[in-house]
Amino acid sequence: MKHLLKASMIGLLAMLITFNTFLAKPLDTQAAEGLDIEAESAILIDANSGEILYAKQADLTLPPASMTKMMSEYLILDAIEAGDISWDTTTQVSDYPYSISSNTDFSGTGLTQDKDYTVRDLYNAMAIYSDNAATIVLAELVAGSETEFVKKMNEKAEEIGMKDYKFVNSSGLSNSDLGDDRPKGTNANDENLMTAKSTGILAYNLIKDHPEALEVSSVTQTDFDGKKITNWNWMLPDMPGYLKAYGYEGMDGLKTGHTDVAGYCFTGTAERDGQRYITVVMKTASEEARFQETAKLLDYGFNQFEQTELYKAGSEIKEHASVPVAKGKEDSVAISTKDAVATSVKNGEEDKYHLEYKVDKDKLNADGELVAPVKKGDKVGTATLVYDGDDQGNINGGSYTVDVVASEDVEKSNWFMLSLGAIGDFFAGIFTSVADTVKGWF
Incomplete structure (x- = not known):
């Protein structure tokens, strides 16, 4: 019995060592040669020049889940820049987003009706905690309804040059989750769709046009409505508790995503010494895997490339x-x-x-x-x-x-010099004509 107990303790100790090693170094990456990204689709982009440095099935159309919210962020920041709303504008929660917020199956903070929320608070809930209901509330505020907001999403996608995309709602949930409240003109079984490349285009333009988006996406924790919310991006430096082990130097955004149909996906961005990269991984195996594969891509960028002024x-x-x-x-x-x-x-x-x-x-x-x-x-x-x-x-x-x-x-030359030039051209033309005529005599 003692031998059995001893063997069990040794086995347990080995498991704990293995587990702790995984937590301490979950983002070990392989060399650039033979880079193998375990995701259905992936891309690595130089955020300064837009050059694509690595791509794996980057034109494959897949559901992006909550990475959809990057487009919602874009339009909300556009509206703030245009003066249509401000960070201090307040709004309340209508019945539709409240029904989403009260559903514990969805990512959310638990919004309250008959209460004023500022745009800043709702944006934080959306960008940091991926709150679906907060996204819908902001969509209704900006466009009057989510239906009209979705039209704006698709128009913006075309404007910034995205290819192979379809936006059917603002949150990234499956339309089947929204029931009869889904945006008009969309089908019950519709999904938002993007490729890794089009997602990269979205991220590239979002942080180019609105770099302040990174100020929010880099927040690890904040208070919302009397509760502390934690960023789903485990790769941010200084994450609390055991999540700290996943931190990646320079990481400051951008958006995670997960649904049953989309799997685990992530759009990341990190900057070191003035060089910024954007990564997208879609349909990875697990919550941890999306960050591990992202780290491989970023390590490949930072270790194998150098920002160089060629001219x-x-x-x-x-x-x-x-x-x-x-x-x-x-x-x-x-x-x-x-x-x-x-x-x-x-x-x-x-x-x-x-x-x-x-x-x-x-x-x-x-x-x-x-x-x-x-x-x-x-x-x-x-x-x-x-x-x-x-x-x-x-x-x-x-x-x-x-x-x-x-x-x-x-x-511009003065009129006298232009006149001399014109006269010279005139006589040069005559001389050429005469010369050609004389040549014709012989």
């Missing part, structure tokens, strides 16, 4: 140092890149990039010249960054481009 602002483009100018005091004008060209460059691949110049033909006359006056900073074309390797593309749908501008002023 400084004002760089000349090889073989395109100037553009001819008509009717100016100078015959040509120097051109250069308006902004610096910087992106995440994989270790050892700095020489695999070059710029391709494209002139804006609308700026030129029939002879391919700019017409004076030309001002320093006038746009004359674009320069596209070309990678001579396995290019995954850019989240913006095209390539990384910067404007090419005039590097100096070229004043």
Whole structure:
């Protein structure tokens, strides 16, 4: 009996050691070579340039669950920026969101009717605790109804260049969970749908247009309606209790998601030394797995790539140092890149990039010249960054481009010099005509 008890204690001790090791290092990642992301779909994006650094079935359409709320956040922040509402605007909970809030099967804080809630409090509940009812309340406030809000969601998706998406409600719940209260024009069995790539586009534009979204998504805990709510993003640094073991340096957003049909998914973003990456993993095996797979992607980005300024602002483009100018005091004008060209460059691949110049033909006359006056900073074309390797593309749908501008002023020549030029052109034309005629005699 003693031997049996001893064996049981040893087995229990081994389990505890294994468990504690898992908690202490749940985010161990593998080397970049042979990167294997255990998710149905995934993507890694350079948040500065929009370049896609890794993709796995990134165009596969899947339910995003509460990652849908990123679009709701976007529209609410748009409304605040436009002055339609403010952080201090108050509203109350209608019967529909209250029915969602009182259902313990859904993520929520438990809203109260006949009580004024500020937009700030409801936004916190939505972005930090993924509160479904708070999302619906805000949707009704911004658009009058969730039905109208959903129309805005789909319009915004088209505006920012998302592909392969469908928004049918503001929260990310399955429409079947909403019953007869689902937005009009949608079906009872409808699901919100996005690809990892379109989710990345959404996240990229959200934090570009509204960086304040990260101020909220990075909050680990806050008070709401007399209760303490905790962020579902376990990768935030300084999470409380055992969740602290999942913390990832630089993590400050963005949105988790889970339903039975969507599985566990997560849109993450982290910044270190000015370099920010965005990740999306969809349909992972567990709550922990979505963070473990995200850590693999982020480690790959931070360890294998470096933010590199390939071309400084004002760089000349090889073989395109100037553009001819008509009717100016100078015959040509120097051109250069308006902004610096910087992106995440994989270790050892700095020489695999070059710029391709494209002139804006609308700026030129029939002879391919700019017409004076030309001002320093006038746009004359674009320069596209070309990678001579396995290019995954850019989240913006095209390539990384910067404007090419005039590097100096070229004043318009005075009327006397223009007249002399015109006379010279006239006699040059006569001389050419005569020369051609004489040649024809022999």
